Amino acid sequence: MNKQHAKIAAALLAAMLAGQVSAHGIWTAERRGNIEVIYGDGAEDNAYDPKKISGAWASDQQGKNVPVTIEKLDDHARLKPQKSPAALSVALDNGYWTQAPDKQWVNVGETQVPDALDSGRYYKYTLAVLEEGAKLPPLDELKLVIVPNRTR
Template structure:
């Protein structure tokens, strides 16, 4: 009985660790804002100041339905970063280098490494990636440049209604990765218990929304500078919109 209780406690603790880790992770994704496509920085319903983080965006790109590169750039508009869609890209992507952060015992985060915050409980280096599908694809989406971590649909055709299944593959450095944490609905349920990608990098989920869907994958790799941070956290979003009925 004691062994059973101990095992159950470990399972609960592990689940709690997964959930608490999710609560801390901000990401980037694309979403419509006042008829324009904007790059959003936040977590859940928190839509933070993306313009402030514009200098952290290290890559922005667009592709047509066949995966050929086309023009896509970010432009400031008020507090928003909107995408110039003149070339009508079917796919837009972005990368944001969020730097190194340390959390102190009071729960506060500081944009410094462990070497500068000696009492930190945890220090991490973080990168954010985003892929947005604007139009039907001509073929299954292949690995995209600059996206160190990416979560891509296995099939070219996306589901058309909420509740339908979508099979995804998580890639790290262009190769399938097992054990990535995948969240079904990052905007509306960011603290959900994640599903882990399988040995082939795949995971199958049900589409959550008849509207904007933001699916997120998270994957940690060991630190290359242990004096500054404990690990590197990669967070990648896949966003797309299911059309509603005609008005």
């Protein structure tokens, strides 16, 4: 591929990903002494149906499983690992979202919105490495994850 083709390919890739940049994400944060699963966009936290959390996994420094309970509250989920984890991951099945002709997004499938403009099923994943040097367990439950590179 010559330089011109590479520039065109990079521009097309950037254009394809631009719409996803503003998408909501999930992450974990300690709030009031609890590990909370946060759903939002940028610094904004949003309420969500905690039933959408499809799984949570914790591990110790050696990468061994630490049992974790998902407490489903009114507007979010709280994680309760049996002991302090070295790594923590969460999966959220956000369901089907469809863009209606008025450009508003609704949390239903495309067949329920006449003249839909766009539609998809969206999943959110997060991985938090809480202790330096933690060995990560297999992350098969996470369909897409960025794993930190070990330089040591």
